Amino acid sequence: MRTTYTATPADIEHKWFVVDADGMVLGRLATEVARIIRGKHKPMFTPHMDTGDNVIVINASKVKVTGRKAEQKNYFRHTGYMGHELYTPFASMLAKHPERVIEKAVYGMLPKTALGRQKLRLKLRVYAGADHPHAAQQPQTLTFGKHEAK
Numbered sequence: 001m002r003t004t005y006t007a008t009p010a011d012i013e014h015k016w017f018v019v020d021a022d023g024m025v026l027g028r029l030a031t032e033v034a035r036i037i038r039g040k041h042k043p044m045f046t047p048h049m050d051t052g053d054n055v056i057v058i059n060a061s062k063v064k065v066t067g068r069k070a071e072q073k074n075y076f077r078h079t080g081y082m083g084h085e086l087y088t089p090f091a092s093m094l095a096k097h098p099e100r101v102i103e104k105a106v107y108g109m110l111p112k113t114a115l116g117r118q119k120l121r122l123k124l125r126v127y128a129g130a131d132h133p134h135a136a137q138q139p140q141t142l143t144f145g146k147h148e149a150k
Contacts, residue, residue, distance in 0.1 A: 007046040015053045016139035018132070021102065022059040024144070025066055030105035032144045033057065037123045038110065050115065054123050056139055061098035061128045065090065075104065099126040 017036060021029055035041055039051030065073065073090035094101055103126055110116040125134065 005044065005046075007044045007049050007051050009049075011044060012049065012051050016056065016134065016137040017053055017142045018056040018058060018134075018139040019142050019144075020059055020130075021057050022062040024063060026063050026101065026105055027065075028144065029057075029063065030102065030109055032142075033102075033124065034106050034109035036142075037106070037119050048115070050119060052119055052123055054137070054139075055125070055142075056132050056134055057102055057124070057126045058130050058132055059128075060102050060126050061094065063094070063098070063101065075100075098128045102126045 019029070019033065033055050036055050037052045039045050039049075039053065042051055045051055070090055074087040075090070075093055077086050077088070078084065079086065090101070103120070103124065106124060107120055110120055125132065
């Protein structure tokens with residue numbers, strides 16, 4: 001009789017990966033990063049366990065979008081007061097806070113649960129430039145086929 005495999009905390013091993021976002025398309029980058037953070041690339045994936053790996057994204061300020069998203073995409077937030085919706089254009093968000101662009105894209109692809117928020121907070125580290133302080137973790141370099149924006 002076959003039984004469904006469920007990972008236990010003793011089975012889980014977390015690795016570190018570094019991804020260079022220079023010239024990559026935002027959505028394609030975010031889907032791959034979310035997949036690694038959740039642990040779906042591992043055969044031991046268990047939805048209710050943290051089987052994912054840590055991801056460091058560098059050069060977030062050099063990420064690209066396709067089509068007319070650079071002019072049309074807006075980020076929404078609400079102050080809590082009626083009628084006080086605030087929209088931030090993609091171009092100004094990329095100029096002021098390039099880390100948030102990737103964080104929000106990856107957040108949209110993770111489950112909206114306590115475990116999803118925990119994975120985003122603990123497993124994703126985004127830096128605008130090429131430097132990161134995680135050299136001691138000896139991260140492996142990941143390439144996703146380098147989908148270039150046209």
